[in-house]
Amino acid sequence: MGLFDMLARWLGVKKKEANVLVVGLDNSGKTTILNQLKPDDTKAHDIVPTVGFNVEKFATKSLSFTAFDMSGQGRYRNLWEHYYRECHGVIFVVDSSDKLRMVVAKDELDQLLQHPDVKNRRIPILFFANKMDMREAVSSVKCSSLMELELIRDKPWHICASNAMTGEGLHEGVEWLTDQIKDLVDKKK
Amino acid sequence: MTSKWLDAYHDPVASLYTFTQCLTLADIQADGDWKLIIADLGTGSYDMKLKVYKNTNLMSEHAIIDLPTGVVNFYMDTLEPRTPAIAVASGPYIYIYKNLRPYFKFTLPPLSINQIEQELWEQAKHDNINVFVLRDALEGLRSDGQLLTVRSLKFLQLESTDLEAFANLHKHAPLKRQTVITCLDTLKKSLADEDAISCLVVGTENKSIYILDPEAFTVLTTVDLPSIPVFISVNGLYDVEYRLVVSCRNGCIYTLKRGSKEGSKYCIELNSQPVGMERINKTIYVGCMDETLQCYSSKGKKLWTIKLPTSITTMKTLDYSPRQLKTLLVALSNNEIHMYKDKYLVDVIKTEGVVTGLQFGRFGREDGTLVMTTRGGGLFVKILKRSAKFEEKDALAGPPISQNQKINIPKKTKLFVDQTLRERQNAVAMHRTFQRDLYLLRLNTARQYVKALDNSMNPISSDPTEPLKLSAQIQGIGPTFKLTVNLQNTSLSQPTSNLIITFNYDDKLYSFRNKFIEAPMLVPGLNYAFETFIDCLNEKGVSDNVKVYVLKSGRSVPIITGVISMPVSEAVAVA
Numbered sequence: 001m002g003l004f005d006m007l008a009r010w011l012g013v014k015k016k017e018a019n020v021l022v023v024g025l026d027n028s029g030k031t032t033i034l035n036q037l038k039p040d041d042t043k044a045h046d047i048v049p050t051v052g053f054n055v056e057k058f059a060t061k062s063l064s065f066t067a068f069d070m071s072g073q074g075r076y077r078n079l080w081e082h083y084y085r086e087c088h089g090v091i092f093v094v095d096s097s098d099k100l101r102m103v104v105a106k107d108e109l110d111q112l113l114q115h116p117d118v119k120n121r122r123i124p125i126l127f128f129a130n131k132m133d134m135r136e137a138v139s140s141v142k143c144s145s146l147m148e149l150e151l152i153r154d155k156p157w158h159i160c161a162s163n164a165m166t167g168e169g170l171h172e173g174v175e176w177l178t179d180q181i182k183d184l185v186d187k188k189k
Numbered sequence: 190m191t192s193k194w195l196d197a198y199h200d201p202v203a204s205l206y207t208f209t210q211c212l213t214l215a216d217i218q219a220d221g222d223w224k225l226i227i228a229d230l231g232t233g234s235y236d237m238k239l240k241v242y243k244n245t246n247l248m249s250e251h252a253i254i255d256l257p258t259g260v261v262n263f264y265m266d267t268l269e270p271r272t273p274a275i276a277v278a279s280g281p282y283i284y285i286y287k288n289l290r291p292y293f294k295f296t297l298p299p300l301s302i303n304q305i306e307q308e309l310w311e312q313a314k315h316d317n318i319n320v321f322v323l324r325d326a327l328e329g330l331r332s333d334g335q336l337l338t339v340r341s342l343k344f345l346q347l348e349s350t351d352l353e354a355f356a357n358l359h360k361h362a363p364l365k366r367q368t369v370i371t372c373l374d375t376l377k378k379s380l381a382d383e384d385a386i387s388c389l390v391v392g393t394e395n396k397s398i399y400i401l402d403p404e405a406f407t408v409l410t411t412v413d414l415p416s417i418p419v420f421i422s423v424n425g426l427y428d429v430e431y432r433l434v435v436s437c438r439n440g441c442i443y444t445l446k447r448g449s450k451e452g453s454k455y456c457i458e459l460n461s462q463p464v465g466m467e468r469i470n471k472t473i474y475v476g477c478m479d480e481t482l483q484c485y486s487s488k489g490k491k492l493w494t495i496k497l498p499t500s501i502t503t504m505k506t507l508d509y510s511p512r513q514l515k516t517l518l519v520a521l522s523n524n525e526i527h528m529y530k531d532k533y534l535v536d537v538i539k540t541e542g543v544v545t546g547l548q549f550g551r552f553g554r555e556d557g558t559l560v561m562t563t564r565g566g567g568l569f570v571k572i573l574k575r576s577a578k579f580e581e582k583d584a585l586a587g588p589p590i591s592q593n594q595k596i597n598i599p600k601k602t603k604l605f606v607d608q609t610l611r612e613r614q615n616a617v618a619m620h621r622t623f624q625r626d627l628y629l630l631r632l633n634t635a636r637q638y639v640k641a642l643d644n645s646m647n648p649i650s651s652d653p654t655e656p657l658k659l660s661a662q663i664q665g666i667g668p669t670f671k672l673t674v675n676l677q678n679t680s681l682s683q684p685t686s687n688l689i690i691t692f693n694y695d696d697k698l699y700s701f702r703n704k705f706i707e708a709p710m711l712v713p714g715l716n717y718a719f720e721t722f723i724d725c726l727n728e729k730g731v732s733d734n735v736k737v738y739v740l741k742s743g744r745s746v747p748i749i750t751g752v753i754s755m756p757v758s759e760a761v762a763v764a
Contacts, residue, residue, distance in 0.1 A: 007513060026223075067553055074556065075511060098554045099245045103195040104572055111576065136246060 015064040017029045021083050025105050026072035026092030033093060034069050034162035049177040051077060060178045077108065085118035088181050090125045093142060097134035102146045108148060124180035126173050127159035156180050193536055193577030201541055203568035206230040208502045212548040216263035219270035223551045225560055228257035228277055239277055244553050249289050252561050255280040257372030265403040271384045278370040295406045300395055303335050306678040307364055309555040314360045319404060320352040333607060368395040374421045380426040388427050392418030412445055422465040434473055436466040457489045464745050465504030469515050476501035493532050499523045505547040520544035535579040541565055595723035650749045656680040659751045661737050667758025668725040674737055675718050678711040685717065686710040690719055693736040700724045725758035732757045
């Protein structure tokens with residue numbers, strides 16, 4: 001770290017950095033959400049299914065995020081666990097209109113929570129009940145009961161309904177995550 | 190054992206009446222979201238519907254006029270976007286739907302009509318004969334075993350008062366004899382791609398199989414079978430080479446190849462009626478009414494049979510390509526689905542109700558989805574877990590796998606063949622000789638035993654008044670040995686006294702330091718040890734037996750005898 005960086009941090013000009021992991025089933029809207037959070041000039045126009053993973057950066061008022069946008073396709077899901085160790089927070093995206101695969105999302109979440117790199121850490125988990133605009137979409141409350149989120153007791157979590165196409169609900173969620181990660185970082189000091 | 194399946198959807202009151210043949214999964218809108226297409230038999234006589242489920246919602250419904258017997262999806266053109274068509278077999282017709290709209294109706298070619306029947310109706314049309322004459326003539330034809338049209342059959346069923354009206358209503362329409370479709374499947378035409386154009390393969394009630402061209406809807410090939418086809422399994426390409434495996438109502442399975450006009454050449458005769466047939470790679474799995482699952486090679490050789498706990502309701506192949514998993518799902522009437530990988534039961538799925546319709550494939554966006562419909566009308570969807578592993582080992586207790594491994598057996602030699610031949614020819618004589626020798630052996634044994642008892646030659650006393658047990662052991666390597674004689678009174682309460690232990694040996698070979706031991710009173714249960722040293726007098730490595738006698742004073746016959754075979758002595762050190 002250069003002298004300038006140190007000075008900048010000391011002065012509070014440079015933001016703190018946080019790594020977040022973005023996971024969820026395929027076609028749930030992870031890449032679209034991140035695309036919506038990015039500054040306008042770097043937004044992509046068309047979103048294609050992610051292969052492997054992408055790294056995206058975006059910032060809120062107080063934190064600068066490095067997001068690992070993992071592919072949700074079945075054959076890439078085993079990559080997720082390799083990034084659990086370094087992350088400060090998890091964003092779990094659920095397609096709230098896909099009732100059939102809610103159990104699959106729940107199964108993947110259970111596997112995430114049982115993983116040794118996650119199990120004993122108080123990582124904040126933000127859930128996006130995405131595609132709230134769809135006709136068949138279930139509410140965020142229904143979604144959290146289907147995913148049995150109330151059973152998560154040792155980690156802070158938050159669910160918000162979102163629409164990644166318009167950006168509705170995204171900022172509320174990211175603000176919550178920012179607060180949580182800041183708390184965590186402050187406590188460590 | 191945690192379940193390998195996730196419960197994705199569960200509707201016990203979906204009021205579906207359908208079977209495996211009437212279920213299919215297809216991407217009918219080419220949007221990557223696969224739909225479930227169900228031909229619902231309604232009440233069994235009316236209210237038949239074609240239902241399309243998108244995710245868990247019923248997306249559309251279309252009425253079907255007659256009972257559906259099969260539903261398949263296939264690509265009939267090369268247009269973009271690639272939307273498959275749905276073919277519903279019902280009566281003598283195949284209804285083709287595209288983009289959820291009726292598109293085409295194909296009618297199977299009519300069958301030839303009996304000449305006399307044709308003429309009779311012609312006469313009736315011109316009122317040359319009255320209805321009773323017509324009826325008697327038709328009745329005569331039927332009892333001759335002629336196949337009549339539906340109109341004549343219906344006519345024969347009527348009361349005599351209704352005959353006139355029926356004849357007047359129908360006699361002006363041309364007479365037709367049609368067949369009914371019994372089974373339906375698809376066969377890729379010239380390319381093996383996932384979205385290549387497919388032909389329809391149709392089995393009918395008049396013992397024929399038709400292969401239809403998907404673009405022009407003409408019959409490409411007709412094959413006549415010895416019986417009525419019930420289940421069809423197709424693989425290959427129409428233009429290259431294909432195999433149809435057809436199981437028929439006469440309990441036989443026929444294999445048809447490209448170019449064959451009749452299927453009696455390769456035939457598997459089952460000993461029970463088939464209730465389901467599937468093919469995985471080169472093996473044919475048949476579920477039979479006698480509660481067995483049988484497996485045959487494509488050549489018709491029986492590989493194995495498994496007895497199932499109850500009767501089979503339906504069967505379906507599970508082909509899960511991301512994991513290269515190919516297994517057989519067998520639904521049973523005890524609310525279970527058994528999953529077989531080869532002959533090994535790898536999983537049992539419990540269901541709510543007897544499953545009558547099974548389909549595995551991509552549904553929605555999930556590859557490993559199992560759709561089940563039950564006899565009670567329920568619709569259940571399960572999804573294969575990503576972490577599920579199916580081990581190729583019997584979930585039930587049974588013979589170990591090694592038992593089924595093939596042993597490398599060497600070729601039969603001439604000697605073996607001759608020997609087998611001899612054994613086969615002289616089986617009776619050989620058996621008799623063996624039996625005779627066995628009896629002689631038994632007799633000899635019995636004689637020796639009696640002799641031993643008479644002479645008290647055995648180390649356990651048979652005398653009920655003196656129950657004793659003797660054991661003796663030799664220690665040392667020579668030339669001096671130590672002999673320990675253990676005596677035990679095995680009676681429960683009676684002590685024994687006045688016992689003497691003595692030895693019988695060759696005095697040229699051995700010298701006992703204590704030839705005569707007087708035993709004290711023996712308390713029941715305790716073990717008494719008596720010792721003596723023996724010197725070996727021979728240096729040439731000769732050994733002999735030594736006998737131990739336990740005697741009672743006043744009796745000449747020993748109570749028990751022990752025989753000790755002495756070890757070869759080490760040479761005496763040259764002094």
